[in-house]
Amino acid sequence: MSEDETNVIIEAGAGVVWDELVQFCVDKNYGGIENLSIIPGSVGAAPIQNIGAYGQELKDTFLELKGIFTETGEEKIFKKSDCEFSYRSSIFKTEVANKFVITSLKLKLNKNPQIITPFKQLEEELNKQGINDLTLKDVRNTIIKIRNKKLPDPKEIGNAGSFFKNPIIAKEKYLKLKNSYPDMISYPVNGEHIKIAAGWLIEKCGWKGKRIGNVGTYKDHALVIVNYGDASGDEIFDFEGHIKHAVELKFGIRLENEVNIIS
Numbered sequence: 390m391s392e393d394e395t396n397v398i399i400e401a402g403a404g405v406v407w408d409e410l411v412q413f414c415v416d417k418n419y420g421g422i423e424n425l426s427i428i429p430g431s432v433g434a435a436p437i438q439n440i441g442a443y444g445q446e447l448k449d450t451f452l453e454l455k456g457i458f459t460e461t462g463e464e465k466i467f468k469k470s471d472c473e474f475s476y477r478s479s480i481f482k483t484e485v486a487n488k489f490v491i492t493s494l495k496l497k498l499n500k501n502p503q504i505i506t507p508f509k510q511l512e513e514e515l516n517k518q519g520i521n522d523l524t525l526k527d528v529r530n531t532i533i534k535i536r537n538k539k540l541p542d543p544k545e546i547g548n549a550g551s552f553f554k555n556p557i558i559a560k561e562k563y564l565k566l567k568n569s570y571p572d573m574i575s576y577p578v579n580g581e582h583i584k585i586a587a588g589w590l591i592e593k594c595g596w597k598g599k600r601i602g603n604v605g606t607y608k609d610h611a612l613v614i615v616n617y618g619d620a621s622g623d624e625i626f627d628f629e630g631h632i633k634h635a636v637e638l639k640f641g642i643r644l645e646n647e648v649n650i651i652s
C-alpha cells in the first residue's frame with residue numbers, strides 16, 4: 390500500500406474475496422469501488438469481465454495486475470492499457486482467456502471520494518433515507534439493500550447473476566424504438582450509442598419470471614436465469630436461446646451473453 394494526499398494504491402491478492410476488499414476500502418473511506426459492493430467472487434476474477442455495477446467499473450480504479458502464463462510459467466505485469474478493458478470484457482476474456490493466471494492487482498483509490506449515484510433506483514433509495522452528506526458507507530449499505538432485494542442469492546437458487554449484457558445500439562435505432570416504447574430503460578454511452586437495459590427488453594417480451602422445467606428467469610429480475618433444481622447445461626442453453634429469439638423478433642436486437650458458456 391502507498392499513498393499521497395489524494396490517492397492510495399492498494400495491492401490485493403487474487404484469492405481475496407472481492408467484497409472483503411470493498412468493505413476494507415469503504416471502512417477506510419477510500420473511494421472508487423463502493424458501487425461494486427457484494428458482487429460475488431474473488432479479486433483475481435474481477436478484471437476478467439471488468440466487473441461493473443451502478444456506474445462504476447473495475448477499470449476506473451485499476452492500475453496493473455501481476456500473473457503467470459500457464460504454459461510457459463512466464464510472469465508478466467499487465468498495465469491498464471494492456472488489458473483491453475471494455476464493457477464486461479478484457480483481454481483475459483478474449484486473447485489470453487484460460488492462458489494466464491492473475492495473482493494480484495493494484496487499484497488507485499481516492500482519499501477524498503466523489504459519490505457517484507447515476508442510477509435512478511440508487512438515487513431514489515438514497516433520497517428516501519434523507520441523508521445530507523452521503524458517505525461511502527451510506528452508498529455501500531444502500532447498494533447491498535437494493536441488490537439483496539432484487540437479486541437471487543446463489544447459495545439458495547443457482548444463478549450466475551446477469552446472464553446477458555445490456556446491448557449497445559446506434560442512436561438512430563434507439564430513437565425509433567423509443568418512439569414505439571417510451572418507457573424503454575436506456576443509458577447514454579456516447580454521442581452515437583445508447584445502452585439498453587436487457588432486463589427491460591426481456592420483460593417486455595413476457596419472459597420475466599417465466600419457467601420451463603427447472604430453468605427460469607428470476608421473478609424479480611428478468612436478466613437473471615435461475616436453475617430451480619437439477620437443470621442441465623443444455624436446458625439452460627435452450628432457455629437462453631428462446632429469450633434471444635423473442636428479443637430479436639420483437640426489437641431487432643440480438644442479445645449477447647455476459648456469462649461464459651463452457652462446452
Ligand SMILES: Cc1cc2nc3c(=O)[nH]c(=O)nc-3n(C[C@H](O)[C@H](O)[C@H](O)COP(=O)(O)OP(=O)(O)OC[C@H]3O[C@@H](n4cnc5c(N)ncnc54)[C@H](O)[C@@H]3O)c2cc1C
Pocket residue numbers: 403428429430431432433434435437438439440441442481489490491492540541542543548549550551649
Ligand atoms: C448474484 C450474482 C450477481 C452478480 N453481479 C454482478 C455485477 O453486478 N457485476 C458484474 O460485473 N458481475 C456480476 N456477477 C458475476 C460475477 O460475480 C463476476 O464475474 C465475478 O468476477 C466472478 O468471480 P468468481 O471468483 O466467482 O470467478 P469464476 O466465476 O470462478 O470465474 C470467472 C472467470 O474468471 C476466470 N478466473 C477466475 N479467477 C482467475 C484468476 N485469478 N486468474 C485468471 N482467471 C481467473 C475463470 O477461469 C473464469 O473464466 C454476479 C454474479 C452473481 C452470481
